Amino acid sequence: MSDASLLHSTWAEVDLDAIRQNIRWFREHSQAQVMAVVKANAYGHGIIPVARTALQAGATWCGVARLDEALLLRQAGLDAPILTLGYTPPARLEQAIVAGISLTLWDERQLEQAVAAAQRVGMDARLHLKVDTGMSRLGIQPEAASHLARRIARTRRVIFEGLFTHFARADERDPLPTDQQQQRFEDVLRALEREGLRPPWVHAANSAAGLTRPSAHYDLIRVGIAMYGLHPSGECPLPQGFRPALTWKAVLSQVKLLPPGRGISYGHTYVTTRWERIGTVPVGYADGFRRVERNWVLVGGRRVPVVGRVCMDQLMVQLDEAPQARAGDEVVLIGAQGEERLPAEELGRRWGTINYEVTCGIAGRVPRLYLNER
Ligand SMILES: Cc1ncc(COP(=O)(O)O)c(C=O)c1O
Known part of the structure; x- marks a missing residue:
């Protein structure tokens, strides 16, 4: 009988050595830096221990969905760059800027709001421009991207820190849909490079593209599911060397x-x-x-x-x-x-969903216990 079973009726054990090992795989197989995607409480694994461990193992960025997740990381004393990948309400921009959180934007109005907030707090806003190359979720259309990028690059009190996109089908066997998205992204990137406006952080790859598409690694790969040792999909399994945490x-x-x-x-x-x-x-x-x-x-x-x-x-x-x-x-x-x-993948199939939803769905009342914490 383990100690945990004397104290808890149910619990999730998260082996941080598995997180280290999975991050290291990307460090060894890619020239790009690694962003540990720790949104949604690190896919149910626990945001603070996972983020801390991923950074120890060589990740240099953390990616979150929302500002509150970024602030949790700051409150825990993590001072690595953090990108909020989703929407930040305008009334929270000052707080984000003061905490040094990088923000995603995709329209002119957001730029104006960020500039105004940055002026009010007397600090620069760090901005990543998101281009919608085919996910049709967030992002500026590629045709309009260069114009907004130029404005960001030339506006005082904001730093044009990043340019990025997100793939809709990188976990599928057929490379064509992702080729097309990447081509649209490259067109925007080349146009900016010609004007000397390439930002320091260009990024596109999620785990699936991190595993299968080195040409899309650019400066940074945004690794979520694979860091947890979970397969991106049935068509995009993890290679040897990964371990579920x-x-x-x-x-x-x-x-x-x-x-x-x-x-x-x-x-x-x-x-x-x-x-x-x-x-x-x-x-x-x-x-x-x-x-x-x-x-x-x-x-x-x-x-x-x-x-x-x-x-x-x-x-x-x-x-x-x-x-x-x-x-x-x-x-x-x-x-x-x-x-x-x-495996979580099997529960996902049984439940008519994916492994992502299975671990994200483990409720907050289930204690998380950490193995190999350092
Ligand atoms: C913008 C963005 N980048 C990266 C990721 C990480 O994706 P994955 O968990 O498939 O690696 C996500 C997760 O959904 C995301 O929304």
């Missing part, structure tokens, strides 16, 4: 032998057909474990089926495959136990 565990809170004909959980969607050993696991949909049919967990190094409906805080498992299981034993919901593995 997160294992989601729980303890068996009760094990009981039930006679035939007993309904299990709300709605009695599962009814025992003979004497069956049923275990209770203190994890439910409020922890981020989905209330869908055909879930599995690991007990005693074996896969056991979840039976009956997943409740808010608990679920039940059928223990035929783990006859030795006792209350207090460790359960693995994501990760390895003995020889058996239940």
